[in-house]
Amino acid sequence: MTRRPWQILVIACLVIACSGLSCSGWSRSALGWISSAAAQGTPVWTGPKTPMKLGVTGRPDSAFLMLALHRGYFDQHGIQIETVTGGSGNEFVAPLAQDRIQAASGSLNAALFNALNRGVDIRIVADFAHLGGEGDGLASIMARADLMDSGAIRSPADLKGKEISLGFGRGHYSYLMARTMLARAGLTFADVTLRNMSTPDSLVALSNKVIDASFVIEPLVTAALRQNIARILVKGGAVEPGAQLAVLVFSPEFARQSDAATRFLMAYLRGARDYHDAFVAGKDRDAAIAILTRTLPVRDPEIWKVAMPQQIDLNGRVNVADIKRQAAAYKELGDITGPVPDIDKYVDHRFSEEAVKVVGVR
DSSP, X not given: OOOOHHHHHHHHHHHHHHHHHHHTTOGGGGGGEEOOGGGTTOOEEOSOOEEEEEEEOXXXXXXXHHHHHHTXXXXXXXXXXXXXXXXXXXXXXXXXXXXXXXXXXXXXOHHHHHHHHTTOOOXXXXXXXXXXXXXXXXXXXXXXXXXXXXXXXXXXXXXXXXXXXXXXXXXXXXXXXXXXXXXXXXXXXXXXXXXOOOHHHHHHHHHTTSOSXXXXXXXXXXXXXXXXXXXXXXXXXXXXXXXXXXEEEEOHXXXXXXXXXXXXXXXXXXXXXXXHHHHTSOTTHHHHHHHHHHHSSOOOHHHHHHSOXXXXXXXXXXXXXXXXXXXXXXXXXXXXXXXXXXXXXXXXOHHHHHHHHHHOOO
16 A cells, blocks of 8 residues: 555654653553643643642752642653641651552661661652762851951861750761861860751841851851851861762652653753752853742742752762762761661662663763
């Protein structure tokens, strides 16, 4: 049978489209995808949407998640998001284990490692934030401006006898970073008075001279500098370069929904790349800031412009070696009950690896 030119063109297009989906690992779900200019060439899901709950802290470090949410990326990839707000990663561990939430932005903390030790099959699936090199002050130890300016505090050794806030309490990364910093100065936690409070509260305490130093994360580091509340004593990248600060985690049940979980990662990585493009490459920065000043506590656009950008792997890879290091450190501090968990069993890069086959490698 002789085919007409338009029939040949249609067949050719179908072959190319199906071939591309198959090569990307999406042939099983091909009926749910179409191409869309709105997604800048990324396939868009047209099948039934998967409802899920996402745990977020509402802190500035969730900036790229806000970009993905408010630019409609999850919707484009067939994920219907309901956000659940918590104060810290610790609050999400039990809901994840019970599948009351399906994904969360979580700091690596003792509660997570203890859950893994209890056999809770939470999956560590992507990078959320990590430290870069020694110039990276995303997480910093800051000291009161008056103490730094007077010379009363010049180095970590001068923290002896001082009051320091280290976030929400034991079992959080702030304790590990502070321990490393103090050890290099010949000090231990016994040489300082430890206080536990949120970063915004610690800035108020620094301003009121209630405490002397604090663990602070960007963009609040920049806010403290601009308001002359505190100075940077030590940048996190100089203390523990490459440290894994936070990860994206999935509930055991959601991880078994590999198709939906991979589509979630597509939207997630697009948000991370938008954040990088805006704050590292300077592309459409003002548009990104307009979203973030509406959706996050830092309302001053100028702070977003000058704050040090968050480091996040644009392909989702996590620093497995550093996660193991942190787990061993928590065990040494007595924050983990039982052995150090088998981290390799719980790190799962399947979803990010499949996602980049569709959204591309960066």
